[in-house]
Amino acid sequence: MSKLFQKITRSQLFLPIVALILVLVFNVIKTPTFFKITIMNGTLYGFIIDIINRASELVILAIGMTVVVASSAGTDISVGSVAAVSAAIICYSLGPSQEAYKVPYLVGIFLGLMGGMLCGVWNGFLVAKMKIQPMVATLILFTAGRGIAQLICAGQIIHVEKVEYRLLGSFLPGVPLPTPVFVAILVIVITWAILRYTALGMYIQAVGINSKAGRLVGINSSAIIFLTYIYCGLCSGISGSIISSRIAACDANNIGLNYELDAILAVALGGNSLGGGKFSLAGSVIGAITIQALTTSLYAMQVTADQLPIYKAIVVVIIVAIQSTEFKKWFSNLKRKYAIKAEAAS
């Protein structure tokens, strides 16, 4: 019994799931109708659906962030800005017309995703080739990205008026679940498949844990790190396209705003060490959903979007502090002292 209990509590997914349950329980107490799902016009509505829907972008970003953290022990803080760049490219290339897109829809999306990947190439180049600390390297696009997005949109908010453009961010006709959920699931499945059916997952972890040993068994560590940054750029692009479809426009100032912290938080909350190495996709996905649940409940408590970061910042610091080796040292010392005391008492 206690062995099973230990096995459960030691599992990497234990903490994220507990955190998710806590947030959900809190919500049920506050809003008894929290789990209620209704059908309106053939689509599902409810708090839960809303959380899963809104979490889609974050889940996708968190996946990209997870591989970057695992391989390079650093985070990509440009994800929000890169999402804005992708959104800007898509909206600019599709154009504002009500009747027809300037280029075919898929071409527009493709261009946007390519833009995201290009940003990833830039970040990857700086980190893997120039050996610059990941966060400094990505800081450049973190600031410049929104400027680039503004330039693409010529400082305006481009509205894509064609109705079909909204489909990606809302509901496909006849489908009761929102489209972003399917996109997120698709990204999860593809990522999982890549890691499952190639040796990439093992390489990424090996590079993150011990790049010297990785090199001696024949892994090209800088190529692996480079790849993860490109993938993260792609993920940012995908979430950018969803966000812009939700509002049917490109708002360079606000698309993906503050998402970088959410994505890092999702990774850390998922039980993944920000020091790189071993990672769990499932953890990050649950982490992302937890964050979105937290966001939604904070909104329900009249906290405005502007004020949200304050709470998230505190959560990040607490999680990272608990993960830190200094804290663990301190904690184990405390435990030992307590054990000695208990021994003396008995």
Next chain:
Amino acid sequence: MIKFFKDRIDEKTYLLLITILMFIVMYGAGMIIYADKGFAKPQMFFNLFINNAGLIVTAVGMTMVMITGGIDISVGSVVGLTCMMLAYMMEFMKIPAGLAMAIVLVYGILFGCVQGFLVAYLKIQPFIVTLAGMFFCRGLTAVINSEMINISNAVFLKIAQFKIYFPFLATLNKKGKLITPFIYPSVIIAFVVLILIYIMLKYTKFGRAIYAVGGNEQSALLMGLNVRATKMKTYIFNGFLATLGGILFCLNTCAGFVEQARGFEMEAIASSVIGGTLLSGGVGNVIGSLFGVLIKGTIESFITTQGTLSSWWTRIVISLLLAFFIVLQSIFASIKAKNK
């Protein structure tokens, strides 16, 4: 000749010289290209300092942190928060200007303490700590007030608009009116801070310990320096300087709003790096950072004087400049490693 320089000038001075030269060339070019738009006038030059007094102070703090091998990306939101706190306290709570500024500075010190503790004692990556700090302050700004507040406090405005003239630089304008160039007190404060920190870094044990910690933490420890305390103190200084920079920034804008000073951290980091501070730590100079700020200011002046370019170009150009200098540093470092 080249050998003469090679013997005497090391890589640090190289980077600093590049920066100073770059500023002179850029400003000189501006004076020629935009002569008709007043680029050559003394006031234009002084405006560079007036507009960037806050940035100078913030960049000085950033330089200190970066010399220890750390970084602080929270300064932009600290500056934003400072403006909001000042505006809110003076307008809505009717707190006198002096007291409001003192409270803000105390906040800066406390905030620096927390960040310093997390970095120095819990050994969390400075980037993560200050990223959280950035979001914390931005959120706090919104909690205080989500609307823009304009400052109308008489004392504050008086300080903000007190002109210090330089009559000996006076020129006649086209209509024959005598124009006397001036600066505001914020510029004086910025320079006092710059000089004090310069002296501190050069002539005190604490200042040298900052360099030692950044050069090689392990060695610093073995040579008997208290590494943790040094780092902690540096972040406290930085917190204080960020809020002081915020006050100077606020004297310039006289308003507080949530989006205030977004991206300011990038300007501070870029100024510092352009001024020759190495991201790997151990090397840096506040004089260089001053020129970094001036370069950033010149770019901004270019873009506003030009008129048709969007202000977004400022950010992009600064980011590119930062990227350029970072890559340059990385190349320098790899050459050095190869020579060993």
Next chain:
Amino acid sequence: MSNDLLTMRHITKNFPGVRALNDVDFTLRSGEIHALMGENGAGKSTLIKVLTGVEDFEEGEVLVSWMDHPLINHSPQEAQKKGISTVYQEINLCPNLSVAENIFIGREPKKNGMIDWKKMNDCAKKLLKDLNLAHIDVTKSLEHYSVAIQQMVAIARAVDIESKILIFDEPTSSLDELETEKLFQIMRQLKNKGVGIIFITHFLEQVYQVCDRITVLRNGELVGEYLIKDLPRVQLVAKMLGKDFDDLAAIKKEGIEKRDRANQVPILSAKNVGHRGTIKPFDAEIFAGEVIGLTGLLGSGRSEMVRSIYGADRPDSGELSIKGKKKKISAPIDAMKAGMGFLPEDRKAEGIISDLSVRENINIALQTKRGMFRPLNQRERAEFTEKYIKLLQIKVANPDSPVKQLSGGNQQKVILARWLLTNPDFLILDEPTRGIDVGTKTEIQKLVLKLAEEGMTIMFISSEVDEMLRTVGRMYVLRDGELVGELTEDQMNENAVMAAIAGGEKDE
């Protein structure tokens, strides 16, 4: 004796599971240079750490002549304040600070509360002048100067603190002959001033050049203290390695007599391969199915030689042929594709990937050899892991548990399994038996012989002579970063090997 500067008595120190020092005595007299000798794990660095307060100790006491109570240090800084300074192997200075600052940081001269740079620079200049380094510009940052000068600056710092005891921990490993000679001059100067110097080095020659007395440790125990003139070089090696040495007469001259392999194509031949700063260019020919040993003391270049063959440190000169064909090896993956495998010396830093499972650690090399897009399937992975766990008798409850939970010996077997799985023609084992239990050691030795019988070529490095004698058929001898000779099977016996390692007897 009245001029005993430092007396350490009955020092005992345990690390979890290991007795690092067992009842060790050490005495340092004033005005002497005292060599502390021993192979890896002998306990010499632990003894120094105990003395300088990096580690505490369980039993024994440390007495110094200038204090009337036993000395206990808690940190190197404290030791420094009490007059014991260390000059480390890696330079522990700040490269970004000026030479003068590096000497004075933490105790800068002051004037009006400000650092007095002029005085500091003057003092530094004077100090360096005493060390015959008058030409150094003390205001330039330290990184401008060679490692040798940096080492001198570290010494200047230690000298200026007016230490009564100076510890030199492998200070010469990065110095060339001239620089070393200069260092020795300084050491002699200090000695004449009455400073007691503890000198740790792996260069035997230098011990005989500069030291007065030798203390030898082995396996955490004191072997003995000897006057330099009483202990010839060969005997020193014997003491260090723990072998009784019959007599000098038994030594055979180290002759190089190649067996006739003229009509055989070597599986690997190296011409002029070298890596600047670690191993001087060497030629080597290795034939299929032989077990070839590399022998030499720690730091003699034996690891560096195999690293440059495997591409772990990309060689900067020479060329390599494998089975007669020229191969360019610029990264380990090239070597792997050419049929090599490499078990590195430092298991923890370069061998195991600690957080990955045993299964992944075993499969990873075969995986990278096959390429990323041809992953081993579940069945293969399980099968291979199962097979090698059984074959090498790796003790692991669950192959999915992280490899870091295994004991050292089992971790080593995991790495062996990793390479055997790739079915290499040529396997390099760098200290495969270090730090593992006796049972596993024998198992590994047997395995090496069995593999060779099956036709695999093995390059074997070990610090233990008898282990080498049992396993290898031919030996390369390395000394001071250079391949100096070869011992064929009929030349190999304990005495000959030790004589070869020690070398240079004829110069004395």
